[in-house]
Amino acid sequence: MTMERKKPRRLAVAAALVALVLAAQGFVTCGAGETQSLIKFRGSLSNATALSNWGGSADSPCTAAGSNWTGVWCNNGSVWQLRLDGMGLGGGLDLDSLAELPSLRMLSIKGNSFEGPMPEVRKLPALKSVTMSSNRFSGPIPDDMFDGMRALKMVYLEGNMFTGPMPKSLAQLPRLVNLNLAGNQIGGKIPDFPQMELQMVNLADNQFEGKIPRGLSNMNASYFAGNKDLCGKPLPPCKSSRKLLFIAIGVGVALSVLLIVGVVLYRKKSNIHEAHPVKVQRGFGAYDAGLTDAQINHQQPQMKKRGGDHQGKLVFVRSDRGRFELQDLLRASAEVLGSGSFGSSYKAALLDGPAVVVRRFRQMNKLGKEGFYEHMRRLGSLSHPNLLPLVAFFYRKEEKLLISDFVENGSLASHLHANRSAGQPGLDWPTRLKIVKGVAKGLEYLYKELPVLSLPHGHLKSSNVLLDRNFTPLLTDYGLVPVINKDHAQQFMVAFKSPEFSRSDRTTKKTDVWSLGILILEIITGKFPANYLKQGKGANADLATWVNSVVREEWTGEVFDKDMRGTKSGEGEMLKLLKIGMCCCEWDVERRWSLREAMERIEELRERDSDEEYSSYGSEGDLYSSRAMTE
Template sequence: MFTCIIVTYGFTDQEVETLLKFRDSLFNTTALNNWNKSSLCKGNGSNWTGVICVNDDFYGLQLENMGLKGIIDIGTLSELSSLRTVSFMNNHFEGPIPEIKKLGGALRGLFLSNNQFNGEIPDDAFDGMKSLTKVYLANNTFTGKLPTSLARLPKLLELWLENNQFEGQLPDFRSTALRDVNVANNKFEGPIPASLSNMSASFFSGNNLCDKPLDPCKSSKKKRSIPKIAIILVIVGVAALAAIVLASFLFRGRRRPKTSQMGKSSAAKIHKNDVQYKKAGSAPLPDHRENYNKKSENGKLYFVRNGRERFDLQDLLRASAEVLESGSFGSSYKALLLSGPAVVVKRFRQMSNVGKEEFHEHMRRLGSLTHPNLLPLVAFYYKKEEKLLITDFIENGSLASHLHSKPSPDQPALDWPTRLKIIKGVAKGLAYLHKELSALTLPHGHLKSSNVLLDDTFEPLLADYALAPVVNKDHAQQIMVAYKSPEFTQRDRTTKKTDVWSLGILILELLTGKFPANYLKQGKGANADLATWVNSVVREEWTGEVFDKEMKGTKNGEGEMLKLLKIGMCCCEWNVETRWDMWEAFEKIEELKERDADEEYSSYGSEGDVYSSRAVTEDDFSFSVTG
């Protein structure tokens, strides 16, 4: 199997010994078997699972989703002077919160969500942690009041406390930079401090709280008692009025003809005739109109983006529509509203395990994302059995359709400059997701060519991103691209580098024009058909067989194409520890150009045609991360 040759860097023996000592204090450490006395950091990557490096230096630990147990040895961790972030999310730790203040004032991120920690947090637990910006304690069973030292953190940006048993009143927080404080589903009571009034209302649900962004607190002053005679008079008056209204209603009812069943069915037929189908037998939203027509919160569209023209659910039901596809998540429809642009409505049925507040909050977070290479979420609809996500309609279609469908006479095949532009945009959008959704293991999770849409200038827009947290787990593992990665096939786990693997497969698909057939299989299976094929061709000293023969405009660009091919192979390296991380891949892709530098690849023929160039051998793939 092809692997990238990596240049190693220096590291301190003390850090290695300390990390090994810390691992030995834990139980069920199978995921950390590659922790040994080998090289630790390599640029912004690491050879050790869960170790974060920045510029060749140890930076932090991200030990998530590993089934770890035991006591977190804070004393040993405190010996790591360069420790800046530590995450133990989604493991099996229990008992009281560790003595985190021993980690010192340089720690910036603390992530303990989704464990079984319990009990009260000491009031001085966060004393001296003046650099702490992110604290994640959600989904444990902490009790008692919030510690004063937590409220005093001067640089706090994000605080996630949902789904615990905290109680008492919310304190005023010292930090003026707060952007997310989620205390949903605890036992807090009383008024919400003014410093938190601009947060989402869902952040405070499941408590006994009041004031902005919730309803105003009720006055505690006692109302003057009302004499019993006044109460009796009011009751008699209301009863008399009700009798008058009832008599009037019955009288009018006798004079009004009954609504015919024929009238109801005719209205349904008229509505159904407005719908234009692309596939015979496919049923868009109107056939399920009764599911959405209730005059309740279930019939409401929630818009997550400002500056967009609003419409309601009935506007969608009345719009003419056509079926776009019946994908792995559900059906998609193009709806032509009476006013405004066309929109796409995606129906999701495999999201029934997620609660309403959690779903609403996740959709709001997605709606807050803004990047030129992301397809923005416009609105959503929630019902326990079914969800709708609404986005803009992109006329130019997906990258998959341009790569694998027969082009029309007025639509030529994608040339090399266009493909390079597309992959650069994909990398930018993916890097943005990894930055903004850093708390998610899978910031995208479903990156593939059919989820890369192209606008009229062929700028890519990533779609169906960050849905893993709200899709039912069993269904996600059957159909989402992330769960076809080697690490999930072999070890039933995913990491931040899983998205990088998907990016690598996408790069190979873009360059070869070959579709990754394993994506069509549900569940586990052969996970690197395309990468394996490219590897085999490299070993046999191919010429131009690996590149898509429909790709034009390759003159003077074959060297850069070869660089991109190398990047793709390093991104889909089977060994997740030696695979590039997102930032390494992004930086290498950003360096690519449409044309080779004058001094490079001078051994190529004067015509510059990649298909007549010299044979490319496996030696061409022996290159360093540092370039």
């Protein structure tokens, strides 16, 4: 071969080498194909104003310095990731356009308004991470949805409305590391996961049933909370039908023995002077399940025995209450008020004093004795017209007792949700407004007096708002986050059902504001936030989503509680309160109102509409445009 023939070939090789070097250094920008693919993808979206800088003066999404297109991340001159979280996007997802991006490895559309069936992500077989959390996707996920996605490691689909069984192709992804399906309605048996590098499979708050497979037995138990029919490690072991039969027989025999003993004791009328009438008071704390008579008769003597063995003393934290001893409580006539997620509550009628409420806590070992004493004394020093004061406490390592005043009128929850007798009216608008204002003032006081706590209340809900004879609200169960065991708090306390905790395992100074917003919506709609009954995360979307959907579609009076009287002259003010509630439970913490702003708006509310325009609250269209509440 002559030198003349070799020269062009050498030049071609050199040019190729230069191109490779430039590409490795990021000097080669992506071609017109990727640009057009992204523009086409944006065209399939609705409300895409956040992507208005796609195109324009920037011909290419990728430059030597990276990308200046919103949500676009580049690597080696090609589109590598799309992060379009919380942009209010909706419409379709043109995954065929994204399939034309050969270097795309991550797609995240968390916290938008996409709906409909699961997008066909298998059209993007090279993806390593897919995040579609907190949208409105629904329906079953096809069994073959993840076929061929051999590189996929991260799948986040929590906070949607998916149904049906878990697709087998998802469980069989060979490189899967993290999977989050929490807060959906997926059910059936959980398939086994054979991956060796698996770190997280979060299936909480779904409808799974049966035994947890061996491949997931070492996962955190919280990943399976809220599935009432699951069993097996890390949850309690499954019980065979044979064992259940033996248990049923044993319980039957035990009840028969107890019945015979009870009849004998009754006939002999022995020790009658030590017996105390015990009854269950229904309606106090509508969220708490009442105890059966058998449980009551079992628990009260048990409480007496432990107290007598310990010979402990009550520690009073207020100087404006009469003193009494633990034995006075144990000898008092008792009513069981309920049994909630933290323990049982009793009303004790002292012989020479007012009735008090005794609450037993067993999940209160987060602090040692000295820390516990110090925190209880701090709570006992709080004094405000809208707080139920802590009167005294009793400390044992295994359980704690907190004593407070008894409030005759019961809880806000019982007035909103308990069955009323015929002709008994519901709470009227002026009373509900009074309650909202009082709750807000009490919460504001907690923020002021407990500044070191990110959750000054932590468990704000209508069963923890008591009402005195004048319907003045009294907050209870406040300031307990520092003493409640962490796992138990995260399973049951309202603050840990917030969007920010569901999304990133964190709470902020605005988390109690979110709880206030949900409470406001509950008060004005009369609807019970049913997801509060769920354990673990993701319980925030039920009531808030319903309110958001009603006001988005068409304004009608249907959003207001039909049992609320005196609404004709106050609908404008009620509309303002609805807006306040929505802005308080905005899912985006940055956009959520602060407590100070909420307080200012609540204080402006009146019982009757004024002649003034309320333009500061926006038109009805503006009111309903808020992306409030759902993660």
